[in-house]
Amino acid sequence: MEKKLEQIKEKGLERICKASSMAELEEVRKDLMGKKSELSDVLKNMGSLSAEDKKKIGMITTEIKNIFSDKITEKEQDIISSMSVLDEPLDITIPGTKSEEGALHPITQMCYDLNDAFRSLGFEVYSEDDISSEQYAFDNLNFALDHPARESMDTYWLEGTENKSGAERLCLRPHLTGGSVRYLLDHGAPARFVYPGRVYRNETTDARHERAFFQYEALIVDKNISFSSGMVMIQTILEKVFGRKINVRMREGFFPFTEPGYEIDMECLVCGGKGCRVCNHNGWIEVMPGGVIHPNVLRAAKLDPEEWTGFYINIGLDRLVMMRYGVDDVRLFHSADLRFLEQFK
Ligand SMILES: [Zn+2]
Numbered sequence: 001m002e003k004k005l006e007q008i009k010e011k012g013l014e015r016i017c018k019a020s021s022m023a024e025l026e027e028v029r030k031d032l033m034g035k036k037s038e039l040s041d042v043l044k045n046m047g048s049l050s051a052e053d054k055k056k057i058g059m060i061t062t063e064i065k066n067i068f069s070d071k072i073t074e075k076e077q078d079i080i081s082s083m084s085v086l087d088e089p090l091d092i093t094i095p096g097t098k099s100e101e102g103a104l105h106p107i108t109q110m111c112y113d114l115n116d117a118f119r120s121l122g123f124e125v126y127s128e129d130d131i132s133s134e135q136y137a138f139d140n141l142n143f144a145l146d147h148p149a150r151e152s153m154d155t156y157w158l159e160g161t162e163n164k165s166g167a168e169r170l171c172l173r174p175h176l177t178g179g180s181v182r183y184l185l186d187h188g189a190p191a192r193f194v195y196p197g198r199v200y201r202n203e204t205t206d207a208r209h210e211r212a213f214f215q216y217e218a219l220i221v222d223k224n225i226s227f228s229s230g231m232v233m234i235q236t237i238l239e240k241v242f243g244r245k246i247n248v249r250m251r252e253g254f255f256p257f258t259e260p261g262y263e264i265d266m267e268c269l270v271c272g273g274k275g276c277r278v279c280n281h282n283g284w285i286e287v288m289p290g291g292v293i294h295p296n297v298l299r300a301a302k303l304d305p306e307e308w309t310g311f312y313i314n315i316g317l318d319r320l321v322m323m324r325y326g327v328d329d330v331r332l333f334h335s336a337d338l339r340f341l342e343q344f345k
Helices: 001-018 024-032 038-044 052-080 108-117 178-187 227-242 295-300 317-325 331-335 338-344
Strands: 131-135 170-171 190-202 213-221 249-251 258-267 284-293 308-315
Touching: 001 024, 001 038, 001 052, 024 038, 024 052, 038 052, 108 190, 108 213, 108 227, 108 317, 108 338, 178 190, 178 213, 178 295, 213 227, 213 317, 227 249, 227 284, 227 308, 227 317, 249 284, 284 295, 284 317, 317 331
Parallel strands: none
Antiparallel strands: 131 170, 190 213, 213 308, 249 258, 258 284, 284 308
């Protein structure tokens, strides 16, 4: 009997040793230590033995089980440490893959920088839907009923509303200014807010015209707003964006929603005012129209023009970005050419 046990032990240890995977080892464990194992058979057939022999055989089988158990645990560790997470052998001499990092488009970055600059002056950043109506795009903004902008081909009118008028005649917003009245109707005065966004014009696209482009408009409405507060606002914003004082000048301009209106120019930073192709060789670049809000627009916003006044500016993001980086061709920013855009990371 003892000899048989010795054989079971030898055979068992050999099988544990040869197991090469966890599944195989589990199989071996069941065969050696399970209910149907040879060791169990030995214990079941001890009926004819003396009490003393039973005790002795019992002790030997327990010892063998312990040895098996220890060896199996040891083998498990061997198998685990020899397993690799890689399917294939690793060649550490092959050069690695460079990870690509994205970045904001320079025009988006400029928009965010302006938001920060305006927020620091107490302005709210406001946004509204891209779909507007004749009432908000034209009626509220003092466009005469026969103003050519209403009927020109520039505006995308929404199908099915062409024969309606006012709030029922829908369009993709041709400019942001309509949002100013909507904000004032919701929030009342005094108010200071900016509203960046995309606007749509049904134009033939060429180097300087796109069907959809970004605008950035700011409006301040308060009692006793003067022309000079508008000028201070513009200078403060430019100073924050460019990190230094920027020379600005105003020329007369006409927009239905302003009275008076201005074209606001800044010194050309590409040539430093000497003249280059960006500034048409005159040293100044037109960056924003603006002006004092027209009394009829205040009336549309249910505000009394005797009591309130305000100042608009509409910033050309493209122009500011060109000035910031001294780039002299706006088309590059819309080229989707990563070799160019990656420079602004
Ligand atoms: Zn210039």
